[in-house]
Amino acid sequence: MTTIAGQLSVEQNLTPSEKKKIIFLMCSVLLFSVMNGTMFMIAVPDIANSFSLLPSQVSWVVTGYIIIYAIGALMYGKLADIYPLKTLLTIGLSLFVAGSILGFLSPTFLMVVFSRMIQAAGASSIVALAFIVPSKYFPEERGRVLGIVSSTMAFASGVGPVIGGLVSGALNWQFLFLISTFVLITIPFFRMWMPEEDKKEGKVDILGAVFIAIAVASLILFITMFTWWYIVISFVFFGLFSWRIFNSENPFINPELFQNAPYRTTIIAGFFAIMTMFGMMFMMPLMLSEVSGLSTLFIGLTLFPGAMAAAFMGKWAGVLTDKQGSGKVVYIAFTLMITGFFLLSSFVGSSPLVISIVIIISYIAFPFIQTATANLISTVLPKNEIGVGMGIYNLFNFMSGAFGGAIIGKMLDYESGVKLNPISFAQGHEVVYSNVFIGLVALTILNGCFFYLAFKRHESDQLALGNVFSHR
Template sequence: MTSNAMQLSEEYSLTKPEQKKIIFLMCSVLLFSVMNGTMFMIAVPDIAASFSLLPSEVSWVVTGYIIIYAIGALMYGKLADIYPLKTLLTIGLSLFAAGSLFGFFAPTFPLVILARLIQAAGASSILALAFIVPSRYFPQERGRMLGIISSTMAFASGVGPVIGGFVAGALNWQYLFLISAFVMFTIPFFRVWMPEEEKRRGRVDIPGAVFIALAVASLILFITLFVWWYIVISIVFFSLFAWRIFNSDIPFIHPDLFRNAPFRTTIVAGFFAIMTMMGTMFIMPLLLSEVNHLNTLLIGLTLFPGAMAAAFMGRWVGALTDKQGSKQVIYIAFGLMITGFFLISTFTGSSAWVISMVLIITFIAFPFIQTSTANLISTVLPRNEIGVGMGIYNLFNFMSGAFSGAIIGKILDYESGVKLNPFSIAQGHGISYSNVFIGFIVVTILNGCLFYFSFRRMKV
């Protein structure tokens, strides 16, 4: 065990029942946090119909949420290095519940958007702190706990569209807000079960936080809207942020963090891996709708077995990470991703049940890559930088999802009659979908080579 792990285990000597309570609570609220995003993606057409909105207008239900969620994940990560997790979770869950209740009663579209922004400001705390809790409270079983966290995320991503489609169809899209409001009932349990912590030394560099928040927001707006002046604004604020961290006594992110080669390599590898995984989750509903002609409910049911498989694999993946090490599990994840992408590319156009079975391989790669990269980051960073390091990790994951959605959307605008996969049975526009997954394979192979040679050179 590392010195960091020994120090943490001595500071928080939790019993097995206490550990189970904490991880159960974190997974419960993480389920609501992740589902909240996927449920509303399904409900976007219904919201547009309710307020007679154009697609560009209603898209802010998703875009606004993503921007605040991504920024919040970074901010809460930084705050976790200074303030007690119990305090941050109480604030975050309160905002999440308040935004949910406000959204349920919101009579106009601008108030719906405001409710979504409040939700995101609170829900992002759950994502950020869920990856910090295992490192802080379970150092000896960090991999196993991260596996449970990752499998919960995979399960929530898969079950969200099913629940969202059912609730929006059977009741109304407003009731999706009400589902998320149930997190308020977990706050008293967090107050009682989470360990007591003292505020650590340090404070937040407010100008630096503002610069990075505006830079990230502008970049996401550029990615999702393709308005060129957003990228100019983003470059300006990233430049100001870079200047600030080198000229402040208390930088928001210490420059030495970016000089940590293993951290940089893991962030880059995670970015491209999650980009292809999120791209798969983005593309599959489109593929199943356009090629297989399925409705929303059947699309959700087709994705559900993969999500369940990922959920069941999480605990085992975490134990494997603790036993074999993060790097070995990352290589396994790359292998699963390549295999899954090739099979999806090959069987695009097949019956929905065939696609559903093939997707299982790709979905189970999610806890492999998420658990191993998060665990590796927590081992290569000093204790006082794990929070902000995880914040950067989560931010890059969100950015990768935004990038993949924007790039894939543009690629699918064009027809392709050339099959990059000679074994593919795809026809018509299905060929474009098949080719995208071949592109994912190329990205994964290059990513794997970069990760392998980088770590071999560093000898970590």
């Protein structure tokens, strides 16, 4: 068992050099994990041509990956409350590399999809544990480290499409698999530099894990394919999961976790915030292709400055979170989102250079909202629930991304003759894009009001809130 003294040695007695090594390692593998998803989105048309597939068929390269990635983030979060992070990362990175090698050698499309799922099973450990490591090993500088994590994710999201386009164009889409094999180099260093930990008390409820995995997978399939019986299956297994957590001695998720009002509020507000951000990111390539007529490579280059700005600002989002508290940084993120969405609505139809400059404001909001909500969750949860709490947080993030893309995609199918933004430059079909951005502004305002009122109602519970809204 892990003693209190043992916990203190892990959490507080790391030297500055050891901390830097761990942060460097985590960010290095996180870069490949996130980039792996965005690279293949660019390569989907090439994969379809290679195997003569319909769009509905080739979409499994992305859909299969998202399903396993989302479920894996939850599972690794739960396992992190019991097993050493070093062990989980070793298993995850090994699966990531195995899937990458198998994908490069895959002769059939079925093997490509299977390889992507193995990749996801490993890559999900990285993103899950990247949000747990700061709370576990850097409790006094958690916000700063979370800011670095968010910066890395923003950078990877921006550079992924560019690298995907270059590699697919110069070589072949299969070589995208080889890029991810470089994480193999980090495994020995994780074994050397990560702190030694003992297995903690507890066990995983396998039946509960199966129920929630099927429920989540069915829901994502419904979101991406709009087949009604998937939502029926999802509701059934969510019901079974709810029954299980109230009737098991060791539930996969303690139902009391959702009775934590600050945690519940943060999860809901974070879900809608990330949904609008991913909705914007989903819509931008479509708009730049349809309205501006840009190629895949130039779309990536247009969005690149925004991603780089987000990567640069992530560090400052973390510093600000540590100094001012998570709550204030959430409001800053909402303000940036509202401003950015409104400007995008106004400048739809302008030159790609103008769009590239304007979108920077929206992109900057991403590390602010992600850093602040992740830090807030780690603040309001007890240490023995941070793993599963972060796992649920990551699951909701991935679900929100799927929801955002699906909803935006449907909205763009409809023409609009009414311009909701009177100062917009949009004309003709461009108006629908302008109106959707105004919709994102309205949703963000409502989300900000919900966050404020919910915490206002619970602010008397100082034990739960800690110093969320105050200086450290």
